[in-house]
Amino acid sequence: MQQNNSPTTPIVSLRDVQKSFGSLKVLDGVSFAVERGEVLAIIGRSGSGKSTALRCIDRFEEVDSGEIVVCGHRVDLPDVDLRALRQDVGIVFQSYNLFPHLTIEQNITLALCSVKRMAAAQAKELAQKVLAQVGLEEKLHAYPEQLSGGQQQRAAIARSLAMQPKVMLFDEVTSALDPELTAEVLKVIEALAADGMTMVMVTHEMGFAKSIADRIVFMHRGKVHETGPASMLAAPKTPELTQFVGTGNLKS
Amino acid sequence: MGGHLNINHLLFLGHGALWTLGLSLIALIGGGIAGFAIALARISPLKSVRIVSATYVQLIQGTPLLVILFLGYFGLAAIGLRVSPLIAAGVSLTLYVAAYLGEIWRGSIQSVPKPQWEAAEGLALSRTQRMTKVILPQAIRIATPPTVGFMVQIVKNTSLASVVGFVELMRSGQIVNNSLFEPFAIYAIIAVVYFAMCYPLSLFSQRLERRMGRGRINLGPA
Amino acid sequence: MGIQLDFPAVLERWPSFLAGAALTLELALFATVLGALFGTLVAVGRGAHRAPIARACKVYVEAIRNTPLLVQIFLVYFGLASIGLKLSAFTVAIAALTINVGAYTAEIMRAGFEAIPRGQIEAAEGLALSRFQIYWHIILLPAVERVYPALTSQFVLLMLASSVCSQISAEELTAVANYIQSDTYRAFETYIIVAVLYIVLSLMMRAGFWGLGLVLFPRRRRLGTPL
Numbered sequence: 001m002q003q004n005n006s007p008t009t010p011i012v013s014l015r016d017v018q019k020s021f022g023s024l025k026v027l028d029g030v031s032f033a034v035e036r037g038e039v040l041a042i043i044g045r046s047g048s049g050k051s052t053a054l055r056c057i058d059r060f061e062e063v064d065s066g067e068i069v070v071c072g073h074r075v076d077l078p079d080v081d082l083r084a085l086r087q088d089v090g091i092v093f094q095s096y097n098l099f100p101h102l103t104i105e106q107n108i109t110l111a112l113c114s115v116k117r118m119a120a121a122q123a124k125e126l127a128q129k130v131l132a133q134v135g136l137e138e139k140l141h142a143y144p145e146q147l148s149g150g151q152q153q154r155a156a157i158a159r160s161l162a163m164q165p166k167v168m169l170f171d172e173v174t175s176a177l178d179p180e181l182t183a184e185v186l187k188v189i190e191a192l193a194a195d196g197m198t199m200v201m202v203t204h205e206m207g208f209a210k211s212i213a214d215r216i217v218f219m220h221r222g223k224v225h226e227t228g229p230a231s232m233l234a235a236p237k238t239p240e241l242t243q244f245v246g247t248g249n250l251k252s
Numbered sequence: 253m254g255g256h257l258n259i260n261h262l263l264f265l266g267h268g269a270l271w272t273l274g275l276s277l278i279a280l281i282g283g284g285i286a287g288f289a290i291a292l293a294r295i296s297p298l299k300s301v302r303i304v305s306a307t308y309v310q311l312i313q314g315t316p317l318l319v320i321l322f323l324g325y326f327g328l329a330a331i332g333l334r335v336s337p338l339i340a341a342g343v344s345l346t347l348y349v350a351a352y353l354g355e356i357w358r359g360s361i362q363s364v365p366k367p368q369w370e371a372a373e374g375l376a377l378s379r380t381q382r383m384t385k386v387i388l389p390q391a392i393r394i395a396t397p398p399t400v401g402f403m404v405q406i407v408k409n410t411s412l413a414s415v416v417g418f419v420e421l422m423r424s425g426q427i428v429n430n431s432l433f434e435p436f437a438i439y440a441i442i443a444v445v446y447f448a449m450c451y452p453l454s455l456f457s458q459r460l461e462r463r464m465g466r467g468r469i470n471l472g473p474a
Numbered sequence: 475m476g477i478q479l480d481f482p483a484v485l486e487r488w489p490s491f492l493a494g495a496a497l498t499l500e501l502a503l504f505a506t507v508l509g510a511l512f513g514t515l516v517a518v519g520r521g522a523h524r525a526p527i528a529r530a531c532k533v534y535v536e537a538i539r540n541t542p543l544l545v546q547i548f549l550v551y552f553g554l555a556s557i558g559l560k561l562s563a564f565t566v567a568i569a570a571l572t573i574n575v576g577a578y579t580a581e582i583m584r585a586g587f588e589a590i591p592r593g594q595i596e597a598a599e600g601l602a603l604s605r606f607q608i609y610w611h612i613i614l615l616p617a618v619e620r621v622y623p624a625l626t627s628q629f630v631l632l633m634l635a636s637s638v639c640s641q642i643s644a645e646e647l648t649a650v651a652n653y654i655q656s657d658t659y660r661a662f663e664t665y666i667i668v669a670v671l672y673i674v675l676s677l678m679m680r681a682g683f684w685g686l687g688l689v690l691f692p693r694r695r696r697l698g699t700p701l
Binding site: 310311314315316317318319320322323326327328329330331332404408409411412414415422435436439440442443446447450451454 | 477478479536537539540541542543544545546548549552553556634635636637638640641648651652655659660661662664665666668669672673676677
Binding site: 084089091100102114 | 594599601602603607612615616691693696699701
């Protein structure tokens with residue numbers, strides 16, 4: 001079911017999303033929206049439901065109730081066109097999930113040829129382009145195990161980018177990296193944001209979120225407690241956010 | 253021609269099944285003792301011992317069990333050493349089992365984490381004491397699931413003893429078939445009996461493996 | 475009285491030995507290819523959503539793994555004869571060996587499938603790959619690469635196990651040995667020679683699979699590390 005993609009309609013919107021895992025309520029009435037070209041950061045403690053909310057956007061989790069609209073797709077409904085949705089949405093995971101038996105180039109061209117039905121030569125060209133965008137041109141024919149963690153994550157970003165998504169989701173993409181490798185990945189994400197990519201990211205990197213996020217969503221125990229620009233972190237309204245900002249939960 | 257399957261036939265088959273189990277036990281005990289010696293020899297500090305035992309394992313593992321059986325029965329008879337089917341089968345299976353169990357147990361000994369070896373050395377234990385008090389107890393734990401799994405192979409392999417005339421389950425079936433001429437039905441019954449003997453062992457081995465928390469690919473000589 | 479061995483008398487029968495070895499290899503290769511395909515299908519079937527298919531595959535695998543090959547061969551042989559099919563011993567042997575190795579292959583492949591991390595499947599789903607594409611590119615092909623050593627060992631064991639086909643008069647190496655020893659009265663030498671030939675065949679098969687692995691798996695060829 002498509003809806004009007006007028007400039008004023010948010011490209012991603014969640015309305016009163018509820019989800020439980022068995023008896024555990026993970027999302028309890030989550031609502032937020034993302035405008036085209038906006039960068040949204042979701043922060044919160046472990047167990048706050050932030051990763052689950054992100055995964056729901058690309059239907060890696062099914063919601064119990066509520067409405068999710070992404071690029072005109074009703075993601076909460078069972079008959080959603082997954083193939084079309086996942087071409088519009090790109091997702092990058094904490095553990096990179098590159099395919100170990102394929103070269104970096106093949107990792108990128110696999111979906112281009114199988115899903116977008118691109119010709120091999122065209123796909124290879126595009127692969128080179130996106131790798132150059134993340135600074136990994138020379139790793140075209142390398143295998144994932146030959147790359148560092150930061151390089152693998154950048155390659156994973158390039159792989160999603162090659163599909164030319166309208167929205168990109170980042171699920172704690174630097175949490176598994178050593179501090180010195182984190183910077184190179186954040187640089188790539190920053191460049192993407194500057195290019196106008198709509199992004200939703202779950203992150204612990206508070207300094208980064210503050211610098212590139214247009215808006216921040218703070219979640220606690222499955223609820224959205226506060227939403228606002230980065231400045232809201234300096235002036236928390238709720239006790240939960242106050243405690244979150246105050247403790248060492250954040251990497252400045 | 254041919255009569256009907258009656259209780260005498262079933263008793264005869266049952267008798268054969270008992271001999272299957274008996275031969276399996278002989279192979280397990282004989283092969284187990286020899287296999288233990290081979291496992292130790294494979295990790296001996298003496299290079300010549302290691303080479304000899306490794307060669308033995310390679311030779312046995314590269315030869316079909318049937319050929320080993322024939323060597324033991326017809327081969328020995330041809331050079332003057334006449335043995336009964338039981339002894340031929342028993343010795344052949346023992347040699348066969350020794351090679352495979354030796355490899356399994358060697359692998360288990362070498363799977364004991366290196367820190368354990370080093371700790372034992374650090375306590376100034378002699379080589380014998382290290383093995384008996386530290387390494388082997390842990391190796392036995394590791395070795396149990398694959399050993400139980402291999403017991404299934406032993407039981408199945410006793411079926412080949414029928415070819416040299418030893419009257420175990422398979423041969424009993426052939427003898428019964430010679431009077432009834434219902435080969436498919438008889439061998440189906442025999443298959444079920446083998447299954448009844450082997451499946452519990454397989455399940456037990458799988459349960460042990462799960463408890464060990466180790467994922468293992470089960471190889472089976474056919 | 476000394477033991478007198480007369481190898482030359484047996485060795486002069488080398489054309490027969492060679493023919494037997496060739497047939498053993500033929501049996502092994504046919505059964506390997508057919509068994510690998512069949513076993514992979516069964517492994518896929520083990521994970522099928524429809525319960526009857528998954529259960530049927532499990533029953534097949536457990537039945538084969540818990541009964542002797544000799545019994546299986548006789549069942550196939552007499553079973554086919556009882557429904558009126560008159561096939562050559564060679565064909566029957568291949569059928570029985572295929573059914574046998576298919577079960578072991580299925581177990582090995584299933585272990586390979588289960589070793590694929592869930593994250594990679596999610597990444598593939600995130601890239602909008604279809605279920606079939608994911609199964610082929612992300613599960614099946616990497617699984618084959620990962621379990622290739624176990625598969626190689628299994629197929630070499632299959633070649634050794636083919637000696638049992640001598641019992642249904644397939645003219646493979648062991649059957650040739652039986653014939654020659656009854657003809658020359660030199661059983662000991664005959665079986666020693668045949669044992670050596672089997673060892674040579676094992677080495678040949680291992681070398682062949684190793685080479686095939688280099689061709690099939692460029693990653694292994696370049697990096698030399700297991701997946």
